[in-house]
Amino acid sequence: MALVELRGLSKHYGSLAAVDNISLKVAHGLLVCLLGPSGCGKTTTLRLIAGFVEPSGGQIHVGDRIVSSPERTLPPEQRNMSMIFQSYALWPHMTVAENVAYGLTLRKIDRETIAKKLSAILSTTKLQAFADRYPGELSGGQQQRVALARALIVEPETLLLDEPLSNLDANLREEMRFEVRRLHDTYRYTTVYVTHDQSEAMTTADLIAVMNGGKIEQAGSPEEIYDRPRSEFVARFIGSSNVVKGKNLDQSRISFAGAALRCDGATLVAGGETAISIRQHDIRLLSTAPQSEENVVPAVVVRQVFMGGTRDYMVEAKDGTQLRVLAPAEQNIETGAPVWLHLPPERCRALMG
Amino acid sequence: MAALTQAAAGHAPARPARLDLSRPIIFTFAAILCVLIVLPLSWLFYYGFVDRAGNFTLGNFRQLVSDRAFVDPLITTFILATTASIVCCAVAAPIGWLVARTDMPVRGFVRLLVTASFVTPPFLGAIAWELLAAPNSGLLNRAFRAVTGAPQDEYLFNIYSFPGLIFVISCYTFPYVFVLVANSLDRIPGDLEDASSILGGKTWTTARRITIPLALPALLAGALVAFLQSMTLFGSPAILALPAGFHTMTTKIWSLFQYPPKPELAAAASLPLLVLTVVLLRAEHMVLGRRGYSVLGGKGAEPRLVRLKFLRWPALAVCLFVLLNPVFLPYGALLNATFSKVATQIVTPQNFTFHNIEFVFFELSATKLALKNTFILGAATATIGTLIALVISYVTARKAVTGHRALGFLATAPVAIPGIVLGVGLFLSYTRPPFILYGTLWILLIAFVTISLPVAYQQLQSAIRAVHSDLEDASRILGATRLQALSHITAPLLRTSVIATWCFVFVGVMRELSAAIMLFTSETKVISVLIFDLNESGDLAAISVLGLFMLIVTFATVMLANRVPGFGGGIRLRNH
Numbered sequence: 001m002a003l004v005e006l007r008g009l010s011k012h013y014g015s016l017a018a019v020d021n022i023s024l025k026v027a028h029g030l031l032v033c034l035l036g037p038s039g040c041g042k043t044t045t046l047r048l049i050a051g052f053v054e055p056s057g058g059q060i061h062v063g064d065r066i067v068s069s070p071e072r073t074l075p076p077e078q079r080n081m082s083m084i085f086q087s088y089a090l091w092p093h094m095t096v097a098e099n100v101a102y103g104l105t106l107r108k109i110d111r112e113t114i115a116k117k118l119s120a121i122l123s124t125t126k127l128q129a130f131a132d133r134y135p136g137e138l139s140g141g142q143q144q145r146v147a148l149a150r151a152l153i154v155e156p157e158t159l160l161l162d163e164p165l166s167n168l169d170a171n172l173r174e175e176m177r178f179e180v181r182r183l184h185d186t187y188r189y190t191t192v193y194v195t196h197d198q199s200e201a202m203t204t205a206d207l208i209a210v211m212n213g214g215k216i217e218q219a220g221s222p223e224e225i226y227d228r229p230r231s232e233f234v235a236r237f238i239g240s241s242n243v244v245k246g247k248n249l250d251q252s253r254i255s256f257a258g259a260a261l262r263c264d265g266a267t268l269v270a271g272g273e274t275a276i277s278i279r280q281h282d283i284r285l286l287s288t289a290p291q292s293e294e295n296v297v298p299a300v301v302v303r304q305v306f307m308g309g310t311r312d313y314m315v316e317a318k319d320g321t322q323l324r325v326l327a328p329a330e331q332n333i334e335t336g337a338p339v340w341l342h343l344p345p346e347r348c349r350a351l352m353g
Numbered sequence: 354m355a356a357l358t359q360a361a362a363g364h365a366p367a368r369p370a371r372l373d374l375s376r377p378i379i380f381t382f383a384a385i386l387c388v389l390i391v392l393p394l395s396w397l398f399y400y401g402f403v404d405r406a407g408n409f410t411l412g413n414f415r416q417l418v419s420d421r422a423f424v425d426p427l428i429t430t431f432i433l434a435t436t437a438s439i440v441c442c443a444v445a446a447p448i449g450w451l452v453a454r455t456d457m458p459v460r461g462f463v464r465l466l467v468t469a470s471f472v473t474p475p476f477l478g479a480i481a482w483e484l485l486a487a488p489n490s491g492l493l494n495r496a497f498r499a500v501t502g503a504p505q506d507e508y509l510f511n512i513y514s515f516p517g518l519i520f521v522i523s524c525y526t527f528p529y530v531f532v533l534v535a536n537s538l539d540r541i542p543g544d545l546e547d548a549s550s551i552l553g554g555k556t557w558t559t560a561r562r563i564t565i566p567l568a569l570p571a572l573l574a575g576a577l578v579a580f581l582q583s584m585t586l587f588g589s590p591a592i593l594a595l596p597a598g599f600h601t602m603t604t605k606i607w608s609l610f611q612y613p614p615k616p617e618l619a620a621a622a623s624l625p626l627l628v629l630t631v632v633l634l635r636a637e638h639m640v641l642g643r644r645g646y647s648v649l650g651g652k653g654a655e656p657r658l659v660r661l662k663f664l665r666w667p668a669l670a671v672c673l674f675v676l677l678n679p680v681f682l683p684y685g686a687l688l689n690a691t692f693s694k695v696a697t698q699i700v701t702p703q704n705f706t707f708h709n710i711e712f713v714f715f716e717l718s719a720t721k722l723a724l725k726n727t728f729i730l731g732a733a734t735a736t737i738g739t740l741i742a743l744v745i746s747y748v749t750a751r752k753a754v755t756g757h758r759a760l761g762f763l764a765t766a767p768v769a770i771p772g773i774v775l776g777v778g779l780f781l782s783y784t785r786p787p788f789i790l791y792g793t794l795w796i797l798l799i800a801f802v803t804i805s806l807p808v809a810y811q812q813l814q815s816a817i818r819a820v821h822s823d824l825e826d827a828s829r830i831l832g833a834t835r836l837q838a839l840s841h842i843t844a845p846l847l848r849t850s851v852i853a854t855w856c857f858v859f860v861g862v863m864r865e866l867s868a869a870i871m872l873f874t875s876e877t878k879v880i881s882v883l884i885f886d887l888n889e890s891g892d893l894a895a896i897s898v899l900g901l902f903m904l905i906v907t908f909a910t911v912m913l914a915n916r917v918p919g920f921g922g923g924i925r926l927r928n929h
Contacts, residue, residue, distance in 0.1 A: 050830055076829040077837075083830040089823035093845045102841075103831035154831055 003028055004049065004158060004190050009058035009068075011044055018044040020214035021058065026207065029188040031181070033201035036211035037237070042194045045211070046160050049192060050083055051076035062158060082151035083160040086167065088143050090135035096146050097122075097131040103154035117153055124183075125149040141172045152183065159184075161193045165200060177203050198238050202226070210234050228265060232351050235277035242283070242323045243351070245275045254350075257317035259297045263348035275351045281326040282347040285313060286340040287333055295348070297341045299323070301333055315339060379754045382745055386763040389803045393778025394770070397627075400620035400781050413621035423622065426600040429515075430584055433601060436519050437583040438576050441527040446572055448672055449534035454564065456658045457668045463676070464535070470679035471528035472907055474864040474881065476588025477900045478525045480888055481683030483592065484690055484897075486510035486517065490697040492686060513597040522589050524679035526582045530575030537571035538564070543657050556659055574640045581633045585626065585771035587867035588881075592888055602626055603773045607870060616781055623774040631769045684904075690897035697893070713898040720899070722876070723883040727863055730794060730879060734801040735858040739851060741802070742809035747843075750817040764810040767803045775800060776871025792874045800868040805858040812857065816850035817843075856914035860907050 004026040011019040019041045026032045034042040047053040049060055051067065051074055060068035067074045082103070090099055097118060104114045122128045125145040135143055144164065151159060161180070165173045181204045184191050195201055201208050202222045209219040210233070218230045229235035232243050246254035246261065248268040253260050254276065263276045290296055299315040302322065306329065313325040313333075325341065333339060404410045417423045448467070452460045470478075485493050488508040497509040511517060541564060549559040590601040600608065602622065609619040661668055690696040694704040713720055742764065748754055749761040767775070779800050783790040790796040820843060828838040866881040873882045880903055887896045 050826075052826055052829075075834070076826070077832045077834055079830075081830055083827065085823045085827060087821055087823050089821065089827035091824055091827075091842055091846075102828070106832040106837070150827075150831070160830075 003061070003063060004192065005061040006045070006049075007059045007061065009045070009048060009060060010056050011041075011048060011053060012056040017214050019048065019055075022211075022214075022216045023058075024209055024216060024219060026190055026192065029190060030206045031184050031191040031193060031204060032207040032209060033193045033195060033205035034209050034211055035195055035198060035201040035237075037196055040211040041214040042196075042211050043162055046083075046162055046192060046194045049158075050081060050160055051079055079158070080156055081158040081160060082154055082156035084147045084151050084162065084164045086163040088135075088147040088167075090143055090146055090150075092135055095132050095134055096127060096138070099135065099146055100127075100149045100153055102150065107154070121149045121153045140168055141176070144168060144172075144176060148179075148183065152187065155187070156189055159189050159191045161191065163195055164193075165195070166197075173200075180204055210237060212237075227349075229277055229349060230265075230352055232275055232277065235349065235351060239279060240324075241277040241279050243275050243277045244317075244321055244323070245273060248272045248274055257297050257299075257319040257321060259293070259295070261295055261297075261343060261348055262345040263350045264346055266350040266352060268350060276348045277351055278343050278348050280324045281310075282344060283323065283325045284342040284344070285315075285325050285327045285331060285333070286342060287331075287337070289340050290342065295343045295345055297343065299339050299341055301335050301337050301339055303335055304333065315341065317341075376754075378744070378748065379756050379760065382741070382748075382760055383756075383763070385741060386745075386760065389799065389806070390763060390766050390770070393775060393782045393803075394627075396781040397620050397623055397774070397778040400617050401624050403617065405617070413617050416618065417621050417625075422600075423605065423618075426602050426605040427625075429594075429599055430602040433515070433519060433522070433590075434580045434583040437522045437526060438579040440519065440523040441530045441579040442572060442576050444523070444675055445527040445530035445575065446534050446568075448675065449531045450538060450565075450568075451668050451672060453535045453538035454560075454659055455661050455665075455668070457661060457665055457672070459669065463669070463672050466673075466676045466680050467528050467531050469908075470525060470676070471532070472860075472911060473525060473679065473683070473904065474588070474866070474900075475522070475525040475586060476592060476866050476881065476885065477687075477896075477903070478679065478683050479521050479589040479592040480884070480893065480896050480900065481686045482512050482517075482521050482524075483888075484686040484697060484893055485682055486512040487697070488513070492689070492697060492699065493682075495697070513593055515594075515597070515599070518590060518593045518597070520678075521593060522583050522586060524683075525589075526579045526586075527679075529578045529582060530572070533571045533575040533578070534568055537568045541567050546657060560659060570640050574637045577633050577637045577640070581630060581637075585630065585773065585867070587773050587870060588885065591870075591885070603771075603867065606773055606777060610777075610780070610871060616777075619777050620781065623777045626771055627769070627774050630771055630774075634769050687897040687900050690894050691901055693894070696897065709894040709898050713895045717895060719878060719883055719886075723878045723880050726794060726797075726877060727879045727881075730797055730801055731859045731862040733798055734805060734862045735855045737798070738802045738805045738809050738858045739813070739855050742806060742813050742854070743847075743851065746810050746814035746817050750814050751822060761810075761814075765807045768807040770803075772804060772865065772867035773871065775803060776868040779868070780871050791872070792877065794877050796872050797869060797877060797879070800872055801862045801865060804865060804868060805861050808861065809854050809858055812854045813847075813850060816847055816854075820846045853914040856910045860910045863903060863907065 006022055006024045008021050008023055009019055010017060010021050034045055036042050044053060048055055048068060054073045055068050055070055057070060059066050067079055100121060101114050101118050104117060122131060125148055127145055127149060130138060130142060165176050168176060177200055193204060205222060208222055208225045210217045210225060212233050218225060218234045225238055229238060235241040235243055244256050246256035248270055249255050249260055250270060251267050253262050254274050268274055297317050299317045302314040302316050305312045309329060310326045311329050311331060313327055314322055315325060316322050401413055402409055404412060451457045452463050485491050488494060488511045493510055494508040546559050546563055549563045587603040590604050594601055594604060606619050606622050609615045689700050691709055692705055693700045694706050698704060745760050745764045749757045779796055783796050824842050825838045828842045833841060864881060866885060869879055869882050880899060884896050884899055
């Protein structure tokens with residue numbers, strides 16, 4: 001178990017900066033998620049940590065060692081890490097047992113210990129019955145578990161996962177999500193997990209680093225990222241928020257579509273313009289005008305769809321801004337009807353940039 | 354001082370800095386490829402532009418375009434290649450369509466027969482057709498006279514003629530067009546045709562408006578390849594055109610090395626051939642490069658076969674009739690000559706003999722030497738060629754070093770060098786100091802390695818691409834060094850492809866004639882050259898024995914390579 005720290009890490013391919021001066025500190029035994037859309041640099045970051053890619057600038061520290069810097073990069077085999085690949089990368093010419101035991105045989109461990117550890121990890125991952133099969137004879141979920149077992153048997157200091165669940169079907173993915181977390185809690189290695197799926201990140205991570213365009217937009221606990229997004233990108237990417245813009249009225253209010261909105265998160269500079277975000281399910285939909293006018297915006301229903309548990313509304317404010325609102329399923333307001341939106345001040349987050 | 358600060362900063366207590374092998378690797382292999390390719394071509398250009406005294410001149414080219422002795426072969430070659438290319442397309446396209454897209458019976462068998470003509474060395478086919486259609490002794494002409502009672506000097510076919518040469522060349526060139534067309538038709542997803550049907554297109558309308566246009570680029574590319582093959586072929590014109598009293602470019606170049614040798618003219622005559630080949634290959638690439646649209650989109654449905662109804666069996670009959678010419682008749686003639694006391698007489702119980710086989714393998718002193726040379730060269734070329742191709746394709750597929758593109762380009766470049774041109778270039782390079790290799794097996798080895806490099810490189814590169822780099826990375830992150838990862842993971846996964854590539858290179862060496870004919874000496878004859886020599890001395894029975902032996906080894910090797918599991922690639926042999 002080790003602290004993993006990225007200091008001003010960069011990777012350039014020609015003029016393109018795949019990873020652009022990022023810094024991140026992951027304490028012992030934490031599970032951090034690098035979350036972002038494809039092409040945001042998260043996989044490059046992971047491969048930098050693994051040592052497959054050499055940095056153009058900055059450093060990577062593991063424990064008290066510098067493992068990567070532009071001058072010198074420790075080869076992957078000397079880092080005491082494990083990695084689970086998006087493609088699983090199971091060796092087709094080896095059986096499940098051979099695949100899983102590979103890391104131990106490289107470490108020249110005696111046969112009995114290998115056999116003991118092998119049977120232990122195979123039973124943890126429920127693979128005993130498949131020990132002599134070849135990867136081509138397994139289902140996707142079983143292959144995934146072989147990849148997990150192969151990575152965990154060497155008891156790495158650091159475990160890296162590159163979109164490990166993206167090849168599984170929806171049900172299995174949910175199940176494996178908790179499996180990854182359970183194994184992490186059992187062994188407590190430092191884990192870096194790359195994914196583009198925000199619910200995957202929410203359910204597994206201690207720490208989420210949202211990446212965009214080679215940079216870390218925001219790093220924090222899942223609650224922090226969800227409740228207090230700092231940028232429009234994070235607000236939209238995590239749980240798809242509504243983002244509205246308006247002129248600052250004073251230190252805590254902006255004007256939007258003829259109404260004044262009080263918001264939270266930052267002290268506003270008078271005269272400037274600020275974007276605020278609010279979750280779709282945090283907006284309350286009222287079919288009659290409320291008594292208090294604080295944080296109330298009049299609007300018209302553009303369309304609505306029954307979703308089973310909820311009803312998904314698209315409404316349009318006076319200035320033409322469209323907002324999505326998730327309302328209770330029984331609240332059925334027809335298209336074209338006027339509505340009043342209540343945006344609770346504590347749910348309106350002022351965004352930076 | 355700087356080192357101290359770094360250590361203090363907590364650098365891993367590590368081994369000495371990792372040795373960076375990429376530079377030595379790229380330089381070594383770039384040097385090897387330069388010696389193989391750039392050296393002979395440089396001498397070729399040098400000789401083309403100097404006179405006897407070594408002064409710069411354009412006189413060689415002037416003579417080339419003004420002397421009838423050179424202009425005629427040029428025109429002949431052009432007409433020959435154009436006609437052969439048209440004939441190949443006319444024959445191969447319908448057969449390709451019948452095999453790939455209709456419910457004609459025994460389509461697999463027809464494909465197999467086309468492969469058989471593909472694998473047959475063209476010079477052997479030409480000799481077999483001498484047995485069949487030489488004006489006096491040819492089996493077909495004898496049969497004609499026997500049936501019609503025509504006088505002794507009348508004949509039906511004369512293979513020693515311009516049409517005869519076009520016919521024989523087409524016999525062994527049409528498979529190239531066939532493979533391109535049939536593969537392209539195989540790859541057109543069935544739902545493209547279904548989409549036309551659902552919009553109301555009838556079977557034939559769909560074939561005409563959708564299927565055929567989609568296959569047209571492949572046909573055009575096939576035409577270019579056929580042109581190229583016919584233009585650069587040496588064996589068939591040497592066997593058929595020389596007795597008929599005319600030259601093609603390749604035989605003309607060859608004759609310039611007969612006494613008295615005129616290497617400057619040979620070099621000058623080789624250059625247009627080289628340039629044309631490069632241009633044609635570029636054109637093929639462009640034509641095929643636009644084909645991408647035919648395989649757009651997700652999972653394709655199985656193609657639906659066109660129902661020929663009552664035409665099914667007639668269609669098969671036409672295919673088999675066509676395949677009489679490259680396969681049944683020539684193979685029959687070779688078999689017949691092998692067991693007959695007189696090569697051009699039909700075998701009967703009275704003249705059946707094993708003497709020819711005995712003669713070739715036990716009495717003819719040249720056989721042993723040629724066999725030995727061929728097997729030494731075949732094994733050495735296959736081993737060295739596969740090794741070079743393996744390293745280069747690994748480097749390019751994994752983009753392991755900067756400059757990998759240049760290595761890949763050099764490895765495929767020999768495709769654009771016709772065998773005879775390479776022969777001339779190597780002859781010029783290695784008959785003078787500092788490298789005098791002429792008269793040794795080394796010069797043949799260099800020629801064969803160069804010729805086989807593109808095929809080996811193509812095969813191995815696609816094999817390495819199929820081994821995802823994650824598989825190696827997974828091994829390294831678990832603690833394997835680069836070399837351990839290669840030996841535990843990559844090597845076992847590539848083994849089958851490497852064996853198959855080795856086999857194909859071996860077969861390719863055995864059938865190579867056009868470069869070997871420029872470079873052999875009496876001590877370094879190989880089988881193909883021996884067959885060519887025996888043809889000059891008219892020993893057709895011995896040729897048949899050797900030819901059949903060669904075919905058996907070829908088929909056995911190709912079958913072995915195809916049996917190796919995990920090797921799906923199509924064969925691509927060069928015919929020169």
